Amino acid sequence: MAWSAEGNRESKVDSGLPRSASEEGAGSVARDAIAKEPRESAWGPLFENVVDPIVVIGEDARILAVNPAFEALFGWRASELVGSPVDAIAPHPTPVDHKRAIRRYLDTGVHKVVGKKAEIEIMAKGGEAIPVELSVSVLRSLGETVFVGVARDVRDRRESERRWADAAERWYSLLQSLPLPVAVVDTESEAVFVNSAWPCGSNGEAIAPERSRSWLAALVEADRKALLDGIRRLLGTGDPLHLLIAYRQEEGVLGTLEVHGSRQTHGPSGRPIAVLVAEDISDRIQTAERLSESERIHRQIVESALEGILTTDRVGRVLTWNAMAESLFGWTIFEAHGRTVRELLFPEGLPEALERLWTEDAGGEPVLRPTLLLATRRNGAPIRVEVGATRLETDKGVRWTLFLRDATDRWLFEESARQTHRQLSELLGAIPAALVVFDEHGLTYHWNSLAESLFEGWTPPEGEFTLWDLPVAWDAAEVRRKLAVLKPGEALRLPSLRVGPEAARRFCDVTVTRIDGAEEERRFLWSAVDVTEQRQLETQLMQAQKLESIGQLAAGIAHEINTPTQYVSDNVRFLQDAFQDLLRAWNSLERLVLESGGGSDAKERLLEIREEADVDYLFDQIPSAVSQSLDGLQRVATIVRAMKEFSHPNSTEKTAVDLNRALESTINISRNEWKYVAELEADLDPSLPVVHCFAGELNQVFLNLIVNAAHAIADVVGGTDRKGRITVATRNMGDGWVEVSVSDTGCGIPDSIRDKVFDPFFTTKPVGKGTGQGLSIAYNVVAKHGGRISFESEVGRGTTFRVQIPVAYDTESKASQQGEAA
Numbered sequence: 001m002a003w004s005a006e007g008n009r010e011s012k013v014d015s016g017l018p019r020s021a022s023e024e025g026a027g028s029v030a031r032d033a034i035a036k037e038p039r040e041s042a043w044g045p046l047f048e049n050v051v052d053p054i055v056v057i058g059e060d061a062r063i064l065a066v067n068p069a070f071e072a073l074f075g076w077r078a079s080e081l082v083g084s085p086v087d088a089i090a091p092h093p094t095p096v097d098h099k100r101a102i103r104r105y106l107d108t109g110v111h112k113v114v115g116k117k118a119e120i121e122i123m124a125k126g127g128e129a130i131p132v133e134l135s136v137s138v139l140r141s142l143g144e145t146v147f148v149g150v151a152r153d154v155r156d157r158r159e160s161e162r163r164w165a166d167a168a169e170r171w172y173s174l175l176q177s178l179p180l181p182v183a184v185v186d187t188e189s190e191a192v193f194v195n196s197a198w199p200c201g202s203n204g205e206a207i208a209p210e211r212s213r214s215w216l217a218a219l220v221e222a223d224r225k226a227l228l229d230g231i232r233r234l235l236g237t238g239d240p241l242h243l244l245i246a247y248r249q250e251e252g253v254l255g256t257l258e259v260h261g262s263r264q265t266h267g268p269s270g271r272p273i274a275v276l277v278a279e280d281i282s283d284r285i286q287t288a289e290r291l292s293e294s295e296r297i298h299r300q301i302v303e304s305a306l307e308g309i310l311t312t313d314r315v316g317r318v319l320t321w322n323a324m325a326e327s328l329f330g331w332t333i334f335e336a337h338g339r340t341v342r343e344l345l346f347p348e349g350l351p352e353a354l355e356r357l358w359t360e361d362a363g364g365e366p367v368l369r370p371t372l373l374l375a376t377r378r379n380g381a382p383i384r385v386e387v388g389a390t391r392l393e394t395d396k397g398v399r400w401t402l403f404l405r406d407a408t409d410r411w412l413f414e415e416s417a418r419q420t421h422r423q424l425s426e427l428l429g430a431i432p433a434a435l436v437v438f439d440e441h442g443l444t445y446h447w448n449s450l451a452e453s454l455f456e457g458w459t460p461p462e463g464e465f466t467l468w469d470l471p472v473a474w475d476a477a478e479v480r481r482k483l484a485v486l487k488p489g490e491a492l493r494l495p496s497l498r499v500g501p502e503a504a505r506r507f508c509d510v511t512v513t514r515i516d517g518a519e520e521e522r523r524f525l526w527s528a529v530d531v532t533e534q535r536q537l538e539t540q541l542m543q544a545q546k547l548e549s550i551g552q553l554a555a556g557i558a559h560e561i562n563t564p565t566q567y568v569s570d571n572v573r574f575l576q577d578a579f580q581d582l583l584r585a586w587n588s589l590e591r592l593v594l595e596s597g598g599g600s601d602a603k604e605r606l607l608e609i610r611e612e613a614d615v616d617y618l619f620d621q622i623p624s625a626v627s628q629s630l631d632g633l634q635r636v637a638t639i640v641r642a643m644k645e646f647s648h649p650n651s652t653e654k655t656a657v658d659l660n661r662a663l664e665s666t667i668n669i670s671r672n673e674w675k676y677v678a679e680l681e682a683d684l685d686p687s688l689p690v691v692h693c694f695a696g697e698l699n700q701v702f703l704n705l706i707v708n709a710a711h712a713i714a715d716v717v718g719g720t721d722r723k724g725r726i727t728v729a730t731r732n733m734g735d736g737w738v739e740v741s742v743s744d745t746g747c748g749i750p751d752s753i754r755d756k757v758f759d760p761f762f763t764t765k766p767v768g769k770g771t772g773q774g775l776s777i778a779y780n781v782v783a784k785h786g787g788r789i790s791f792e793s794e795v796g797r798g799t800t801f802r803v804q805i806p807v808a809y810d811t812e813s814k815a816s817q818q819g820e821a822a
Helices: 002-008 029-034 044-049 068-074 098-108 155-177 221-237 282-289 293-304 323-329 341-345 408-430 449-454 476-484 532-595 600-612 615-646 659-669 695-717 751-756 774-784
Strands: 054-057 063-066 117-123 129-141 144-153 182-185 191-194 241-248 254-265 272-280 308-312 318-321 367-376 382-394 397-406 434-439 444-447 491-499 506-514 523-530 655-657 678-683 691-693 724-734 737-744 788-794 798-806 818-821
Touching: 054 068, 068 144, 129 155, 221 241, 221 254, 221 272, 254 282, 293 323, 308 323, 323 382, 323 397, 367 397, 367 408, 382 408, 434 449, 444 449, 449 523, 476 491, 476 506, 506 532, 532 600, 532 615, 600 615, 655 695, 659 678, 659 695, 659 724, 659 737, 678 695, 691 695, 691 798, 695 724, 695 737, 695 774, 695 798, 774 788, 774 798
Parallel strands: 678 724, 788 818
Antiparallel strands: 054 063, 054 144, 117 129, 129 144, 182 191, 182 272, 241 254, 254 272, 308 318, 308 397, 367 382, 382 397, 434 444, 434 523, 491 506, 506 523, 655 691, 724 737, 737 798, 788 798
């Protein structure tokens, strides 16, 4: 630490402060101990960590050490202070200097500062006297007494106190200027301030202690006690204070003050104080007492009315308040008088209808028609009231008379009607059909949630739209013509209409029913039941039935073809073998004739026969023709076998299937679709395990994927001599799963339609070429097997579809039945 090091070494810095005659004079045992290196001194950690300034003083009233915080605050370096008398920077607040005060403490044990807090000023190096709060402790170190002073800068606090005093002075000045009586009272019910408007008040200055109770002198004894009790409750528990108290005026006449009290906090001390604001309502009460007979009769009429009646001034303060108003809301006339309607009845804020009455402009409607509003009773309970108002111009200004009637029964009736309407809306919302109510012009009056979702995403035309503008695939003119002659209760049925925006159209059975009973106001109910999934299932069923019929026919044809193909193959093989025998016989006969010693006629005849029959050509071509015939018959047999395997009739039970062989059959069956536009490569994993599945359904999935791949390539290479590539691959994924992928080098799938490729009836192919069912069926079949189907696509480069199937499907596990689009 810098302070101990500088206090220990010789320093050439001259602070200008008086110092001891020599270092030994200031070097007591305690100073030597404190001046040790920080790691050896017990004071080191204290000086390093304490953020408040610390000064250590010896028995001779000279400074032994200061910490870095002291240096930072006052600007002195430790080397400038160590050894200097403390009076040089902190003069003793009494004529007795510090040295004598310390000596007295050492002799008597009495010191005014030790163990206490005192505010003194310490001179900074720059000459500024900095006020601090000083705490002094006494320590014994190596037989010597040292005094440790901890200082705290109080400049901010003093500035805050000064500002508060200025603010308090301005505040008191403001209170003094108010025409209303004001008093500020502390916890002892003694006045800190009363203004001149208060009975027996002061001149607006803080009250001297001997007059602190004089502010109560004019109050009637009973009311004085009530006010003091109210102040104690206000300051103690925060209970609001609102009292009417009597006081004696100068001429001895009793007057009345309406006193409101609020609890505040005294700035410097933080103690609670009560601020009392009073209004002298003596004149108002005296005026009320001088009411004429006609006024009393009028009041009796008002008081006996079955409606709550009250009058207010132009800003909404209550002037009169009848008995029924008191009964309705619980406030007495004395409690309500002078308070605003908002404060009494609408504490959460005035309704807009009433707020317009008391605007500062001279306008406003002269009459407020009866309006149902929610008010609040004195006990906080809500009450429904019907409020009407009339505006009167009097010699005292604008007055409003409000008529209030308990409307709870009416509100309950209307609430019941609203509840019935809500229940009806919920009932309509629960009906599994889209519902729209419209009139004969097509203007719509009600939509349920299903109707809103059915047409979600549709942008209506600008301005008012009608039912006929909705995206429904119908002949609107013909429908309107039929509706014109429809009788109440009759319905027009329009099955299987395409409904909704183009991007999300659904098939719906639509029914339009006339629901009114009056000719002049015809109403219709348009209802639509979504049958898209039903149509999809019907289409899939028809497709399955068609495939089953075709499969059975193909199996029968394959069987019929297979038998003659078999014996034709056998006969051709017989001819192949027989020809070889015949060839050997001919060669032997020819060799025999040519090598025999017979006449030349036989040889010549043999050569003529050989030439006429073109024996050399036959011997050369017949084996090739027979071999080609056998290859062709083998190809026919392969196709027939593939047809038999592909058209295997659907079974209700899964069977163990070799997917590699199933794919080979599918490739052969689909050959005519791809052979003109693509080369097909089969990369089949020989380690692929057999899969328990519905063979016919998976064959259909693979066929759809290969045909789609061929069509995608055809869109790219059509009209050229180029060919694309289709890759069919299988892979053993392990963990009981296998994968079949079909990749193509076609056009790819645009981002805008990737989330729709598995939707039923969605297709980008021309009419007549695609039904939009292929991938939808594939999705459902794969999901049925507990598998996953997904795809990866890049526009202009191609698409890969992946089908992942569990080897043994667990019927209780449904978590993976989903399609994912990458």
